[in-house]
Amino acid sequence: MQDLQNTNQANSSGAALNLFLPAMSKALITSFSKKLIAWHGLHGRAGLPWQNNLDPYAVWVSEIMLQQTQVATVLERYPRFMKRFPTVKQLAAASMDEVMAEWAGLGYYSRARNLHACAVQVVERFAGKFPNDPVLLEQLKGIGRSTAGAIAAFAFHVRAPILDANVKRVLARIFAIEDPIEEKAVNDRLWNLAGELLPSQAKDMPTYTQALMDFGATWCTSRGPVCLSNNHQCPFSKDCQANLSDQVLILPRKRIKAKSPEFNCDMLLMRSGNWVLLQKRPSKAIWGGLWSLPESSWSARAGARTNDLQSQELFALTLPDSLAPQSLKTTEPLKRGPQIKHVFTHRRLWMQIWELSVAKPIEWGDADLQWVSLRQLGQYGLPQPIKVLLQGLSLIRDGV
DNA sequence: AATGCGGGGGG
DNA sequence: CCCCCAGCATT
Structure with missing residues (x-):
């Protein structure tokens, strides 16, 4: 020293x-x-x-x-x-x-x-x-x-x-x-x-x-x-x-980088009045530690998306236990929401939003799965595109 | 040595 | 569309 x-x-x-x-x-x-x-x-x-x-x-x-x-x-x-x-x-x-x-x-x-x-x-x-x-x-x-x-x-x-x-x-x-x-x-x-x-x-x-x-x-x-x-x-x-x-x-010269691959995923926007279901993401992956929408696993863009409405099953993997698909089926069908493109430095992601309204919040008994009021979103760390999406809902709700 | 990890600014 | 940015951790 x-x-x-x-x-x-x-x-x-x-x-x-x-x-x-x-x-x-x-x-x-x-x-x-x-x-x-x-x-x-x-x-x-x-x-x-x-x-x-x-x-x-x-x-x-x-x-x-x-x-x-x-x-x-x-x-x-x-x-x-x-x-x-x-x-x-x-x-x-x-x-x-x-x-x-x-x-x-x-x-x-x-x-x-x-x-x-x-x-x-x-x-x-x-x-x-x-x-x-x-x-x-x-x-x-x-x-x-x-x-x-x-x-x-x-x-x-x-x-x-x-x-x-x-x-x-x-x-x-x-x-x-x-x-x-x-x-x-x-x-x-x-x-x-x-x-x-x-x-x-x-x-x-x-x-x-x-x-x-x-x-x-x-x-x-x-x-x-x-x-x-x-x-x-x-x-x-x-x-x-x-x-x-x-x-x-x-100069400086840099190595040629591979083109960033493209992915699809599906995200579940489950609402109950002013409440929306958020899921905490695993700490090591993309958006690690942030609160986001429950998400299906990613698939390569080339391997065509399941575009039918059988997609209740999509979220069985990310929601806890077998309650998930059952709960989704007993209510109204998923409604296709917006498709959002998001560009990372080394990934391109298309997120298909699936909307679902339930009469009252379903309690999952999982600390990583929480119902959050649209008014309290600011207290949660959200990925930028999800924040924009949910802020849009908030504005619509408030009639702004 | 190579890869994963965000988002925004600017050409 | 592209490249770039007060890099680090992991494998």
């Missing part, structure tokens, strides 16, 4: 790598952080609600929320979350459902589960105070190497690198790394570079780390980097090997 904070010996493999870098790269490595910090003074983003905050809890929440999630999205949700859970102890003391409800709509719900688990770990292991050592931070739930580096840098001024999508793109361009960045050897080299480029003074770490993110997010962007327009002069235009060799738009 002392190495990370006070010396340049933190990364011996990085030092070895240095021997093989061309002279121009060596000069750049010594000047990079100064140039970047100077750039930040003129063009960096300011006024983001999680900036200039030395509270490790506040830093940590922002870093988790920003994982794979753009600033514009987090901008609305972060203050709300911090108001709802102002301290790590309050977060640790909350129920999982309360955290999920606050996280709903942000996606990647394992982040919310890990967030809660991590809060408990911090309270139990560290008396409610986050450690400043990135090695210890990385041992906590949901904190990987990059997030650990960001927390250490922002909250504790520790000389630890980050390597997010912004940094990968910036480094792959400046050093013209042409192999796919998913490869382990490339990833290792990027981490080594990120370590080499750190400013020598620990006090500069928050500004430097912020500058790195800002530069990637606003100037060295994926599609429209400023070096390809005439509006600005990139501080690295004479250093950037991709710029000098006209490869900016093709």
Whole structure:
């Protein structure tokens, strides 16, 4: 830890790598952080609600929320979350459902589960105070190497690198790394570079780390980097090997991804007046831990859907015990509702809604199966498309 | 090394 | 329609 904070010996493999870098790269490595910090003074983003905050809890929440999630999205949700859970102890003391409800709509719900688990770990292991050592931070739930580096840098001024999508793109361009960045050897080299480029003074770490993110997010962007327009002069235009060799738009290179497969499923919208039946989803699957409509198993889109109304049987698997199909049969038949298309990063899903009204709520005796009033939906974490669907019902009911 | 995991922004 | 994003955990 002392190495990370006070010396340049933190990364011996990085030092070895240095021997093989061309002279121009060596000069750049010594000047990079100064140039970047100077750039930040003129063009960096300011006024983001999680900036200039030395509270490790506040830093940590922002870093988790920003994982794979753009600033514009987090901008609305972060203050709300911090108001709802102002301290790590309050977060640790909350129920999982309360955290999920606050996280709903942000996606990647394992982040919310890990967030809660991590809060408990911090309270139990560290008396409610986050450690400043990135090695210890990385041992906590949901904190990987990059997030650990960001927390250490922002909250504790520790000389630890980050390597997010912004940094990968910036480094792959400046050093013209042409192999796919998913490869382990490339990833290792990027981490080594990120370590080499750190400013020598620990006090500069928050500004430097912020500058790195800002530069990637606003100037060295994926599609429209400023070096390809005439509006600005990139501080690295004479250093950037991709710029000098006209490869900016093709770097970083990525492996070709398979096209996302398509699925169908059927969902049961059982209502009784203002009440709707919700089912809690298993924690490890998609929308894990959220409350959704009871759902049939998914089937590949190609294998044509059962489009007849024999579909009472569809839900026998997801509702508890044999009561399910019997109960459905003794009432009116299922009515075909809307078909909803929902696109994930790596899945496409068509949800066929089947509507059923019952005179009064059937009690299932299952904690994961609850009748919820349309007015109280806000207290439950719902998948975004289900939330939209049920809000529509709510509006119709209220005659808005 | 490969895969699973959301949702929204922007070209 | 497409790709991208303040990544991590699991296998």
